[in-house]
Amino acid sequence: MNLLSLGSAQRRLFAIHEAAVATTGAPRAAVLCYPWGAEYTYAHRSVRQLALKLALSGCHTLRFDYFGTGDSGGDEFEADLAGCESDVEAAMEALTDIAGTSQVTLIGLRAGANIAAGVAARHASIVEALVLWDPIVAELRSLPGALPQRTAMFVTDSTESRDRLVGLGFAGGTRPATIEFVPTQSPWVESATMTGVLPVSVIQRVIEWLR
């Protein structure tokens, strides 16, 4: 685990890099994008667990707090969507340097999934795969471009119902290639904080899908 400080003096970002363990072949790298607000608080340990498991599977990971959130610089009122997307870009740049890769996977949970989707749509040449974990689906219809061909959406118990998702429809280029429902507790709701339960099945599924 490497504790890092990314970004500029004006926009300092707290980040943690987990080095890939036992890599074979070309290095792989993934930037993990947290949710916002209370969901960030509740899901924090689950995102850490995903980062550790990915590292064990041979993938460098970088997780970080957006400006104005978590341990990063700034006040809460300074956090906005455009800023978060620029923070993801800064994280991608740092991770490609660290891992010695030219491409990264973006993995986002809740609002983090939407932020990751926005960045992926603008950086098709760098983002090789995208994982949307319980995204805010309605917002996916206003992306600046198409999603990467290799995009998966994993949906757990507490997000929109399966019927609603199927009925919602996606604009051209915004439909994930894979949509899976994983029957497990959602880590970003308050009950998860009370019990400390980690969504092992989703984490496992994400890792399998990325292999």
Added chain:
Amino acid sequence: MAAVVTKFTEQAILLGPRRTLVGVIARPRVAPDPALPAVVILNTGIVHRVGHNRMYVTLSRMLAAAGRMTVRFDQSGLGDSGPRNDRLPPLAAGLADIKEALDSVQQSYQVSRFVLIGLCSGADQCVLYGHTDPRVVGLVMLDPTIPPTRRYYLHYILRRLSHLPNWISVLTGRSGLLSLLSAHLLRRLRPAEKSKPATLQDLQFSPYLGKSYAASAALGMKLLAAFTALSPRHEYARQILDAFPEVSSRGTLQLQYFPDSDHVFSSGPDRARLYRVISDWLAAHWSADGRRIGA
């Protein structure tokens, strides 16, 4: 763009003998007075060091800007910190983590006195640990566990009786009141149960908690206790004084009440008041030039 100049700096750190406890230290830009106690903020339940509503980040930065070194860190198995490797039970592990974190901060930053801050389970850990370590000179306990007193039961029962849905629960057998009272009675009838190792869940009935408060008071430790309207099993502002008379008699406790706040200070104005209360309490006991006042 002009560089941002704050009155503090922040740095992520790894604490403990195995460097597995992840923390962030906030320090004033001007070297802090080494005689001032460093402030150490503990986890709330299993929420990581940032705290609910990012309250510990804001508090750390505010205190650092006012000249106080402040550390927030994740205990083992929480947030970004790894697990321990000694198989200690959870409460003992948490207390061992605090000691190891203080050791690291003392060694790396040459401070020898500490004030601990905690909310809920973190508050309980403050008082359970504080009196065991002579380096700890003050405790800030937010919604700590307070055992039920006679007056607590009176308030509780009267409040429940005045609420119609509770009558329906009693009549339909869904009320928790009887089970609460019978559990309390059973504990009184079975003294052996009292000597079981304490967990944070059964602290309200544990003599361990009372001894810790008494020891803290006997040491003259400065205590700040703040209670919200939604403090679990807390019915009136002075319940802590009735539950722990030693604390009351020593006069080292400052009591604050947040009647409009929920348990995690979700409202911005409540958090702002909390920060002021803590900051003023620290200043009252340990002035900015390092002199300890009134002790």
